[in-house]
Amino acid sequence: MKKRVGTILLxxxxxGGIFLGFRSYQNSFQTVHITNKSDFVLTLYAxxxxxxxxxxxxxxxxxxxxxxxxxxxxxxxxxxxVSSKDGAYQPFVKAVTVDTKPVxxxxxxxxxxxxxxxxxxxxEEPSIKAVIQAKYPAQLSVYSVGNGKLYxxxxxxxxxxxxxDPNTYDTLRIILKKDRGTWHIMTTPPEIVISQPIYPNIxxxxxxxxxxxx
Amino acid sequence: xxxxxxxxxxxxxxxxIGLVGIFGVYQSVVWLSHRGKTAxxxxxxxxxxxxxxxxxxxxxxxxxxxPGRHELTAAHEDEGFGKVSRTISVDDSPQTINLLPSAVxxxxxxxxxxxxxxxxxxxxxxxxxxxxxxxILSRKYPFIGDLPVxxxxxxxYQADAARTKLAAGDAAIALRIEASTPxxxxxxxxxxxxxxxxxxxxxxxxxxxxxxxxxxxxxx
Numbered sequence: 001m002k003k004r005v006g007t008i009l010l011x012x013x014x015x016g017g018i019f020l021g022f023r024s025y026q027n028s029f030q031t032v033h034i035t036n037k038s039d040f041v042l043t044l045y046a047x048x049x050x051x052x053x054x055x056x057x058x059x060x061x062x063x064x065x066x067x068x069x070x071x072x073x074x075x076x077x078x079x080x081x082v083s084s085k086d087g088a089y090q091p092f093v094k095a096v097t098v099d100t101k102p103v104x105x106x107x108x109x110x111x112x113x114x115x116x117x118x119x120x121x122x123x124e125e126p127s128i129k130a131v132i133q134a135k136y137p138a139q140l141s142v143y144s145v146g147n148g149k150l151y152x153x154x155x156x157x158x159x160x161x162x163x164x165d166p167n168t169y170d171t172l173r174i175i176l177k178k179d180r181g182t183w184h185i186m187t188t189p190p191e192i193v194i195s196q197p198i199y200p201n202i203x204x205x206x207x208x209x210x211x212x213x214x
Numbered sequence: 215x216x217x218x219x220x221x222x223x224x225x226x227x228x229x230x231i232g233l234v235g236i237f238g239v240y241q242s243v244v245w246l247s248h249r250g251k252t253a254x255x256x257x258x259x260x261x262x263x264x265x266x267x268x269x270x271x272x273x274x275x276x277x278x279x280x281p282g283r284h285e286l287t288a289a290h291e292d293e294g295f296g297k298v299s300r301t302i303s304v305d306d307s308p309q310t311i312n313l314l315p316s317a318v319x320x321x322x323x324x325x326x327x328x329x330x331x332x333x334x335x336x337x338x339x340x341x342x343x344x345x346x347x348x349x350i351l352s353r354k355y356p357f358i359g360d361l362p363v364x365x366x367x368x369x370x371y372q373a374d375a376a377r378t379k380l381a382a383g384d385a386a387i388a389l390r391i392e393a394s395t396p397x398x399x400x401x402x403x404x405x406x407x408x409x410x411x412x413x414x415x416x417x418x419x420x421x422x423x424x425x426x427x428x429x430x431x432x433x434x
Binding site: 138172 | 429
């Protein structure tokens with residue numbers, strides 16, 4: 001009788017231990033929700049140092065996916081990257097910590113690479129210059145449109161208006177934006193410096209690049 | 215006699231309990247009506263100005279307002295004071311808002327001359343508002359103390375931000391650059407960036423001596 005009770009108790013302890021061990025193992029993982037688009041690849045890497053660092057070992061990835069879904073990932077610090085399959089977008093890198101709560105990773109809004117923007121510029125610039133010419137026909141007899149550049153996803157264009165006589169006239173800046181297939185001048189009149197307090201809808205990084213006097 | 219005393223005591227006790235109860239109910243109603251709202255003290259000079267909060271007429275004093283953006287106006291047209299408007303952002307913290315209807319008309323000036331107390335209070339509030347505004351601007355623009363800049367070829371000084379789009383309760387300055395040649399204007403902007411440490415894109419800059427042929431009405 002005592003032997004039987006002992007055996008039952010031992011069995012109960014063993015089962016309890018196995019169960020607790022299994023639960024502990026399960027709790028060391030967390031769910032990561034991926035919201036992805038088929039044109040992009042999201043890859044999760046182990047972080048080399050602490051939380052918030054984007055230093056990671058590029059040769060060791062936990063998983064790489066182009067489809068949305070749920071993944072069970074060990075609780076730890078990671079770095080995830082998002083890159084486009086056609087290389088048209090700038091890569092994205094961010095640190096993420098997988099801990100007590102489920103984590104959602106979504107594809108952020110990515111900007112085109114400089115190469116892609118340069119390719120787009122060749123296509124877009126003639127119609128952009130036509131818009132500027134239509135608005136300022138007289139002024140473009142003493143100015144020319146130069147250093148044109150596309151920004152973000154190619155929907156912003158900035159250029160310098162360079163005077164034929166730089167001793168008399170200032171170099172000015174102009175910004176256009178493409179909306180529903182048509183380019184619109186966003187800064188009237190063109191100015192030596194285009195300021196964000198006056199044009200709060202124009203991203204500051206575009207203005208800083210265009211206003212660069214170096 | 216004893217019975218009368220007992221009745222009197224009971225009556226006094228009942229009246230006292232009744233008063234406490236009424237006071238308690240009143241305080242509860244007041245507390246409930248103010249729940250989720252913030253105390254905003256509105257001062258105006260003239261002190262009997264007509265004040266509106268989001269279009270509803272009220273008067274100066276403490277008002278309990280829900281968090282968010284609200285438009286306040288103050289005017290006293292009978293005495294010649296023009297309307298002044300202010301958009302405020304209300305959060306959890308109590309605020310004091312001073313409104314000074316504009317006193318540009320002769321009637322308003324006569325009113326202030328005839329009411330020295332109001333005039334004095336107006337000056338005091340005006341001084342407080344100026345001090346508050348100066349502190350905000352100094353924090354936002356640490357380089358203000360370095361202005362004006364007078365060097366060979368250009369001058370840079372502080373000016374009102376006439377073209378900046380301001381958010382509610384915000385204040386801004388502009389930089390005004392006097393430079394007679396395109397090259398000097400470029401040097402001035404580089405000075406703003408390199409010596410004052412400001413991204414020229416982040417502040418309104420007005421060029422005094424520039425002829426911009428792209429501006430309407432300016433000929434080549």
